[in-house]
Amino acid sequence: MSSMDELILKTTKEIVVKFIELGRLSPSNFDSTFKEMYQTVAETVKGAGEASSTKE
Numbered sequence: 603m604s605s606m607d608e609l610i611l612k613t614t615k616e617i618v619v620k621f622i623e624l625g626r627l628s629p630s631n632f633d634s635t636f637k638e639m640y641q642t643v644a645e646t647v648k649g650a651g652e653a654s655s656t657k658e
Contacts, residue, residue, distance in 0.1 A: 610647055611651045 603611075618636050621627035627635055 607649065610644050613647075614643045615625065617643070 615634065617639055618627065618632065621635075622629060622632075
């Protein structure tokens with residue numbers, strides 16, 4: 603696993619944990635919600651990396 607993948611995983615975990623703490627997410631929905639959030643974070647991070655590399 604690359605360092606970028608680890609960063610995406612840790613970020614997603616923090617977001618999901620915060621949502622559970624705030625009562626916005628039920629632990630019973632964790633599986634599907636985590637996958638969706640992971641994909642969103644990954645697309646955002648990797649898309650931002652591609653956008654910054656094209657500006658250079």
